[in-house]
Amino acid sequence: MGFMRDDFDKMDEQIKKITLQKVEEININNNIPTVADLKDNNQVHVIDATILFIDIRKSTELTDLSLPKTMVKIYRSFIRMAVDCVRKNNGVTRQFLGDRIMGVFYDEIDEAGNVLCSAVDNAINCARALQTCIVFSLNKNLKKNVCDKMISCGIGIDTGKVLVSKVGMYGLESNASKENETDCVWVSKVTNYASKYSDISNGNEIFVSEKVYEKLTDSFKQNVEWNKVIRIKNGQKYIGYCVSDFYLDYYKDLGEQFKLSSNNVATEELVLSTIVDKLNQTYDKLLLKEKKLMERENEINSDAQKNLEEKSRNLDLLNNLYDYCDSIIRSLFLQGELIKELGFRKIMELLGLFYKVGELKGEDIYEVENSILAQLIDIYNILGSYVDSFNYMIRMIENSSWVLIREETVIWARNNNKSYKIRHEIEKRINENKGTAKEKEWGRYLDEVLKILEEK
DSSP states (O other), rough: OOOHHHHHHHHHHHHHHHSSSEEEEEEESSSSGGGSSOOSSSSSEEEEEEEEEETTHHHHHHHHHOOOHHHHHHHHHHHHHHHHHHHHHHHEEEOOSEEEEEEEEEEOOOTTOOOOOOOEHHHHHHHHHHHHHHHIIIIHHHHHHTTTTTOOEEEEEEEEEEEEEEEOOOSSSTTTTSEEEEEEEESSSHHHHHHHHHHSTTTEEEEEHHHHHSSSSSSGGTOOEEEEEEETTTTTEEEEEEEESSTTTGGGEEEEEOOOOOOOOOOOTTTTTHHHHHHHHHHHHHHHHHHHHHHHHOOOOHHHHHHHHHHHHHHHHHHHHHHHHHHHHHTTTOOOOHHHHHHHHHHHHHHHHHHHHHHHHHHOOHHHHHTTHHHHHHHHHHHHHHHHHHHHHHHHHHSSSSSSOOHHHHHHHTTTTHHHHHHHHHHHHHHTTTHHHHHHHHHHHHHHHHHHHHHH
């Protein structure tokens, strides 16, 4: 039978009708619509919502290595768990895409209009529940009962206005045997970004937008190691906050953890063997332009305005190059396997280029390094250059509001009779912050160092 000319003409008329029809917006507060609530027209519901996506890491590889019946058990268990976690945190599940699920949350409001619990708090509670269930229940049962399998998931969250509309098609004209194939779509940057955040988050990690982080209540920020990060995918830069292994408060009572190592998925644009070469080419072109500009300035003074404009364009190029280097370096943070794969030479090329561009901009190199101290500690620690990692750790203690403690570097310091320096500098920060919240925070860093030294 196929798609005949008559079918094409009818479809063409329907598309014309949709594209000509005005889009009517209906604002709603705390009632998330279902497919049945929506009309098959250009009428959309507008809601303030927080969107959560959870996505299984390396699901294609998992499917390739598993029997279909095994995947049935994995997907059914995963989806049942996800729906339960969303429901228990006052959200609804609205999309099932096999290895990816979308949860929608809204502010809980009493009759007087007071917010009882915010949408972002509900979403974070849901994310914590999901991580807890995966590590302490789902993986435990999969490993024991389903061919030794385990999964890890990335979670992305964003918040803002979302448009909801019905899409699809009712049964084939008057043929009652044909089912209605309709659903609703969630149209907004919020939905798109939450989905992207789940893509670029690592296993066992929650990635939230800056807007979500700002709206979180303090209880979700205190004593929790949120890291501001920049990640790149398909040439697009994403800025947000990440936290790993953020479980529910009672997780210590749940027994053994069943957790896969954190797998980096945000590296599509971070094949540095190519990127560093491109950056170096751009840098060389920039130097050539600067050289020609200087020669022209020595020859001609009458075209001062043109020279000024050329300098301005060069400065824009420098700033873009500097920001791009900075974003790549920050994207390497906590990506141990990627750093090892790239190796010492490529990483040093990137850092060297970053410093050169900073110097050309007139930046103080010491301050340039200070802006990426955590990344430098992490990179040199992973590459086994512990003396550099140690020196940057000391500098971070002296100059920053926090410090990244790396176990291997602390052990190296002890073996080389330098661990006293770490303790001494942290104790200085404790004394400087007497009577403030920072005193406790620096105290925790000291406890972390002492624990490493005692255990090893």
